[in-house]
Amino acid sequence: MINFGYTRVTTPKAAVEALVKNSNAQWLAGGTNLVDLMKKGVIVPQNLIDINNLPLKEIKKDNGKLHIGALALNSDVAENDLVRQQQPLLSLALQAGASQQIRNMATIGGNMMQRTRCSYFYNPDMPCNKREPGTGCGALKGFNRMHAIFGTSEKCIAVHPSDMCIALVALDATVLITGPKGERRISFQNFHRLPGDAPQRDNTLERGELITGIEIPDNAFKDHFHYLKIRDRTSYAFALVSVAAAVSLQGDTIQDVRLAMGGVAHKPWRLVEAENFLKGKSASEANFRQAAAVAMKGAQGFGHNNFKLKLAPNTLVEALKTATGKA
Structure with missing residues (x-):
């Protein structure tokens, strides 16, 4: 160093x-x-x-939204009574991430800003457009078992590593930012970027902009939710595929639903078309499987990660079954 x-x-x-x-x-x-x-x-x-002494650690309810400061620790947020009562999906996703020791140090803002765990990115001796633009993507024709199946480009097929962010994109969170030009807000769905021709840029922040917090609007997902993370081992491993599922039911009919996947794209992958398919339909495995088929449109494997083309829809179905009590 x-x-x-x-x-x-x-x-x-x-x-x-x-x-x-x-x-x-x-x-x-x-x-x-x-x-x-x-x-x-x-x-x-x-x-x-x-920046650890900045006053950005508060967790509070304000005007129908849950506000979480950017320097709140992952462990504190996961165990906070207000979070567990108002946004339990977020708590569940945070508990699935890393180890307890790391959650005791990691912050909400840092979690959002973490870089990919692609082995080519982490090895300065290997080609990586994200680390050094113009050098190529070693994963494209290399060992790509952990890599993306959605939203890829010829420049990069790395995946976003966070569990927390998968829940936040499903919950329609908003990112609060301050910078040289003042304050602004970004919807969480638009905060992270796909690689395109500039994979070195993970998000839409401008130079000098600081995340000060996130806001999550009230919702009807306190009773039917699940975060399912499929990984090589059950402790301190990144997701092969993960799914955040939150459902609002009236009887057996799906009134509203939020779905997102992790381990499959350069950014948290929201499944809007699958959500639209499920709204108004019964909570049945048959409908869940049809929604999974909708969700997988455009997916592409790169050899070693072809198994994700089957694992991803199956994970989505299982997450929905658990969230709706059909497991």
Whole structure:
């Protein structure tokens, strides 16, 4: 790891100004991803700006929305009574991520900003357009078992690693941001990017913009929900495929539904067409399987990850069965 400077700030304004002044600086919160990347030589910032003292840890209910500060710890959010009562799907997804030790350090904002766990990205000796644009994508014709089946490009087939973000995109969360041009809001569905021709850009933040929190609107998904994560081992492993499912039922009829997948795309993958198919239909396995077929339109494997073309729809069906009590 290279030597680096260290600065501590206490206000969002100071954090933004410090980053804008230094083109090769990074914000430091929990450091659970950043420090790993620095050790590998993937990221080599000259300065770290410690933002842990910013007043961005509050979890509160305000005007029909659950507000969570960007520096709230993953473990605190997962175990918070308000979160568990109002947005239990988020709690479940957070508990599925990483290990308890990492959840005790990782922050909500950092979770959103974490980089892909693609082995080619993590190895500076291998070609990777995300790490070094123009060098090629080693995973395209390499070992791509963990890689994307949706939204890929010739430049990159890496996947987004977060569990929390899959729940947040399903719950129609909004990202709160401050930056050099002031404050703005981004729908969670539009926060992360597909790779396209610029896979080095993971999200739609501009330089100097800081996540200050997220908001989740009230919903009717407190009783019927599930987060199903399929992985190689049950502790501290990233998803091969995951599904966040939240359903509002009237009797056996689906009034509303939210669905998203993880481990399948460069960003949390919302299944809008499958949601639209299910609305107004009965909660039956037959309808769930038809919705899964709708969800899989456009999916493409790259060899080692072809098994996801079967695993993904089966995971979606099982998540819906569990969420609706049909398992």
